[in-house]
Amino acid sequence: MxxxxxxxxxxxxxxxxxAACSAPLPVPEPDAVPAALPPAVSTTQVEDVLGEVSxxxxxxxxxxxxxxxTPRVTGPAMTVRNAxxxxxxxxxxxxxxxxxxxxxxxxxxxxxxxxxxxxxxxEPPADLxxxxxxxxVQNSPREQYQLWSWSRLFPGAQxxxxxxxxxxxxxxxxxxxxxxxxxxxxxxxxxxVLTNGAASPHVAEFAEDPLTTGIRSxxxxxGGLVGENGTxxxxxxxxxxxxxxVQTADGGAIVVGAIxxxxxxxxxxxxxxxxxxxAGLLGKDTVASxxxxxxxxxxxFAVPPAGSTEPIRMxxxxxxxxxxxxx
Amino acid sequence: MLQRALASLLCxxxxxxxxxxxxxxxxxxxxxxxxxSATAADGSTLLMTDPGVLDMAADxxxxxxxxxxxxxxxxxxxxxxxxxxxxxxxxxTRVTGLADLRTLSTDDVAATxxxxxxxxxxxxxxxxxGEAPVEGEAxxxGEAxTTGDDAAAATPAPNPSGSDLxxxxxxxxxxxxxxxxxxxxxxxxLVATTGESAGAPTVTLVWPQVVTxxxxxxxxxxxxxxxxxxxxxxxxxxxxxxxxxxAGRTRDDARPVSVPLGAQGVAVPTTAPVSAPSLGWAxxxxxxxxxxxxxxxxxxxxxxxxxxxxxxxxxxxxxxxxQQRERDRHRRRDSGAVPQVPAPGSPSSAPxxxxxxxxxxxxxxxxxxxxxxxxxFPLAVQGPGASPAVAAGTAPAAPSGAAPTAPSAPMSxxxxxxxxxxxxxxxxxxxxxxxxxxxxxxxxxAPVTTPDAEPQDRRGGLLGRxxxxxxxxxxxxxxxxxxxxxxxxxxxxxxxxxxxxPGAPAPSADAWRRAWGFSGVATPPGEEPAGxxxxxxxxxxxxxxxxxxx
Numbered sequence: 001m002x003x004x005x006x007x008x009x010x011x012x013x014x015x016x017x018x019a020a021c022s023a024p025l026p027v028p029e030p031d032a033v034p035a036a037l038p039p040a041v042s043t044t045q046v047e048d049v050l051g052e053v054s055x056x057x058x059x060x061x062x063x064x065x066x067x068x069x070t071p072r073v074t075g076p077a078m079t080v081r082n083a084x085x086x087x088x089x090x091x092x093x094x095x096x097x098x099x100x101x102x103x104x105x106x107x108x109x110x111x112x113x114x115x116x117x118x119x120x121x122x123e124p125p126a127d128l129x130x131x132x133x134x135x136x137v138q139n140s141p142r143e144q145y146q147l148w149s150w151s152r153l154f155p156g157a158q159x160x161x162x163x164x165x166x167x168x169x170x171x172x173x174x175x176x177x178x179x180x181x182x183x184x185x186x187x188x189x190x191x192x193v194l195t196n197g198a199a200s201p202h203v204a205e206f207a208e209d210p211l212t213t214g215i216r217s218x219x220x221x222x223g224g225l226v227g228e229n230g231t232x233x234x235x236x237x238x239x240x241x242x243x244x245x246v247q248t249a250d251g252g253a254i255v256v257g258a259i260x261x262x263x264x265x266x267x268x269x270x271x272x273x274x275x276x277x278x279a280g281l282l283g284k285d286t287v288a289s290x291x292x293x294x295x296x297x298x299x300x301f302a303v304p305p306a307g308s309t310e311p312i313r314m315x316x317x318x319x320x321x322x323x324x325x326x327x
Numbered sequence: 328m329l330q331r332a333l334a335s336l337l338c339x340x341x342x343x344x345x346x347x348x349x350x351x352x353x354x355x356x357x358x359x360x361x362x363x364s365a366t367a368a369d370g371s372t373l374l375m376t377d378p379g380v381l382d383m384a385a386d387x388x389x390x391x392x393x394x395x396x397x398x399x400x401x402x403x404x405x406x407x408x409x410x411x412x413x414x415x416x417x418x419x420t421r422v423t424g425l426a427d428l429r430t431l432s433t434d435d436v437a438a439t440x441x442x443x444x445x446x447x448x449x450x451x452x453x454x455x456x457g458e459a460p461v462e463g464e465a466x467x468x469g470e471a472x473t474t475g476d477d478a479a480a481a482t483p484a485p486n487p488s489g490s491d492l493x494x495x496x497x498x499x500x501x502x503x504x505x506x507x508x509x510x511x512x513x514x515x516x517l518v519a520t521t522g523e524s525a526g527a528p529t530v531t532l533v534w535p536q537v538v539t540x541x542x543x544x545x546x547x548x549x550x551x552x553x554x555x556x557x558x559x560x561x562x563x564x565x566x567x568x569x570x571x572x573x574a575g576r577t578r579d580d581a582r583p584v585s586v587p588l589g590a591q592g593v594a595v596p597t598t599a600p601v602s603a604p605s606l607g608w609a610x611x612x613x614x615x616x617x618x619x620x621x622x623x624x625x626x627x628x629x630x631x632x633x634x635x636x637x638x639x640x641x642x643x644x645x646x647x648x649x650q651q652r653e654r655d656r657h658r659r660r661d662s663g664a665v666p667q668v669p670a671p672g673s674p675s676s677a678p679x680x681x682x683x684x685x686x687x688x689x690x691x692x693x694x695x696x697x698x699x700x701x702x703x704f705p706l707a708v709q710g711p712g713a714s715p716a717v718a719a720g721t722a723p724a725a726p727s728g729a730a731p732t733a734p735s736a737p738m739s740x741x742x743x744x745x746x747x748x749x750x751x752x753x754x755x756x757x758x759x760x761x762x763x764x765x766x767x768x769x770x771x772x773a774p775v776t777t778p779d780a781e782p783q784d785r786r787g788g789l790l791g792r793x794x795x796x797x798x799x800x801x802x803x804x805x806x807x808x809x810x811x812x813x814x815x816x817x818x819x820x821x822x823x824x825x826x827x828x829p830g831a832p833a834p835s836a837d838a839w840r841r842a843w844g845f846s847g848v849a850t851p852p853g854e855e856p857a858g859x860x861x862x863x864x865x866x867x868x869x870x871x872x873x874x875x876x877x
Binding site (some may be wrong): 026027028029030031034038041042044045048049052080112114138140141144145157327 | 376378379382383384406407408409412413415423424425427428485487490491492494495512513613728
């Protein structure tokens with residue numbers, strides 16, 4: 001019996017051994033959802049986006065066909081590019097703003113929602129040319145990042161420090177209250193300052209910037225031209241969607257937006273000879289009754305965090321005539 | 328039977344384990360790749376993997392996708408959140424893991440309504456419709472845009488290729504392949520078919536895997552152990568059964584071997600009839616050994632009168648006895664008992680010389696001799712035990728020896744007294760000899776010799792044996808010399824060896840003893856020459872005994 005028992009035990013053990021042959025199936029072991037969102041785009045993806053946008057721009061620029069831009073360009077950028085193409089077709093060979101494809105700084109968004117904003121500081125397009133701050137926007141998952149705006153960085157302007165692209169920077173809503181001024185209000189207040197000048201209650205919130213100076217000087221120039229023979233009015237308002245805000249390292253933000261400036265000139269019994277670019281857009285160089293000029297300013301502000309006494313600095317801008325009407 | 332069955336079972340299990348072990352490493356050896364597939368649900372052109380699925384079996388994965396004829400298959404890999412967002416509310420199939428080693432487990436997700444309304448408003452200010460299908464640098468812009476419009480309207484899932492969301496992507500006509508190295512984070516694969524009537528895509532994930540054969544060694548080793556155990560068991564069983572069978576056949580023969588010699592004589596029943604002879608001897612005396620009788624007459628004297636013992640058995644009895652012994656010897660040879668004989672042989676000769684002392688024969692010496700005697704001739708040993716046996720054993724011989732050795736009698740005190748009377752009676756002439764003369768010797772021997780030569784037929788067995796022991800019979804040459812010596816010796820030689828104790832009567836006694844087989848006992852065939860001489864003195868002992876016992 002003892003031997004029988006032993007043998008039986010051995011047989012059972014052998015059977016068990018053989019039966020245990022099946023290895024467990026691998027099961028998915030995903031990483032946990034990180035507490036802090038990762039950047040929505042890797043540097044590789046940013047390079048891809050830049051490359052594709054550059055390619056699209058290059059193609060469209062060469063053909064000066066706006067439709068070619070549609071996949072990769074939108075908003076103010078599209079508008080400005082349109083004007084540039086018009087000017088180009090009118091014979092202005094320098095109208096098209098070159099957009100470098102090489103990035104020197106990437107501000108990658110950390111978000112899992114849309115729209116997403118990607119900002120890139122390019123290499124200088126040419127010697128002694130300021131780099132551009134490009135803003136790309138992806139409105140929905142099935143859309144691409146599209147170039148929304150570009151701003152020439154002002155000479156000497158200091159880009160606020162931002163997080164490394166591997167870490168990513170948070171996107172701020174237009175009404176974010178962590179800033180000295182909410183992004184949406186930044187554009188509105190800036191427009192108010194442009195409109196009202198020193199009378200604006202917000203004038204103190206903004207540091208002096210080349211754009212404001214330029215707009216005023218242009219206005220004054222037109223005013224001088226019109227003189228007593230007509231009237232000149234100019235309005236300023238945010239446009240083109242946005243603004244888009246990306247948090248900076250100090251808790252502030254880079255706010256990118258567009259300001260539309262509309263200059264309306266009414267002539268009384270006189271003609272006005274207009275300059276090359278305006279004439280190019282208009283198709284003629286002389287107007288007899290009125291002249292309407294629409295400008296788009298793609299601007300970038302460095303907004304300090306809430307509680308800061310620092311003024312809002314404009315770090316870059318691109319001010320372009322986009323439309324001219326006149327009789 | 329149960330044991331045999333179990334042993335067989337053990338062997339069987341062992342063989343099976345070995346076979347399975349080998350099979351696991353060959354026939355059933357896992358593939359170098361783990362390959363599992365899944366197909367999207369009918370009506371769905373989208374399929375995605377859950378995070379962790381891509382690297383669940385290995386860090387490297389090769390993704391293959393296929394679709395029906397003419398459909399373009401797109402493989403795209405991105406963050407899980409991005410893939411989910413891209414799919415949005417469209418119907419799709421999620422791969423959740425492995426169902427088995429060849430099948431991926433899936434989970435079908437139906438489309439949800441709000442999708443269409445959500446998408447359109449997002450487009451905003453741009454002519455967004457054409458954008459998705461155009462795919463960046465895609466070849467034909469205008470045309471692509473138009474088809475894109477159609478596709479977007481017709482099918483819920485546009486072509487995902489070219490999206491900025493993807494890190495890696497691939498597409499092809501009918502099938503596509505993509506490789507992916509695991510990275511930190513949550514990643515998913517999107518598989519989509521595009522086209523007018525795109526069907527459900529099928530995806531296959533292929534992971535390289537290190538194939539181990541964990542059951543080869545244990546299987547073979549364990550199997551071998553089991554098999555060996557079974558075989559050993561079987562061998563033991565077989566051996567045991569064979570031994571049992573053999574024992575059954577040879578038990579009768581074998582038993583004597585194992586049984587102590589001392590007990591043998593007693594044990595053997597065949598001796599029983601012969602054991603009685605002590606009585607029979609007297610009766611048969613006249614018939615048995617006439618020759619000896621004549622010779623004995625002179626010697627025994629007083630003792631000789633009762634010399635009946637000299638002729639203890641009838642010929643028939645002798646024959647039977649002889650046959651019996653012959654048989655015994657054969658058996659013993661067969662059984663290998665023979666070797667035991669020689670041992671006592673040599674000692675037997677040794678103790679013999681001591682004859683001078685009647686009883687003194689040391690137990691130790693006696694024992695072997697006795698043992699030999701018993702072995703050879705159980706009859707002699709029959710009743711008595713150890714030392715007494717010696718006396719008894721020799722006793723029968725003694726009278727016989729005494730009788731013929733009449734001549735020697737003169738030498739010994741007791742013998743002397745007896746000698747004259749009988750000697751005179753039987754053979755007047757002879758008596759003179761008693762002193763030293765060899766005369767009686769020849770006579771005494773003659774009977775031995777002659778019968779030896781002639782009656783061979785009749786007592787073939789016994790005599791044959793004697794003759795075989797060549798030296799035993801005076802006839803042989805060496806004997807001739809010796810016998811005279813021995814014969815005459817009684818006076819001369821014996822004294823030398825044993826002063827004051829003449830072993831004279833030796834010749835005849837010797838013959839007798841031999842005739843009864845005692846000598847045979849003492850001297851094994853091979854040692855006869857050596858053993859022979861020493862035997863003689865023994866007769867003295869016999870003589871003594873006869874004097875004492877009888």
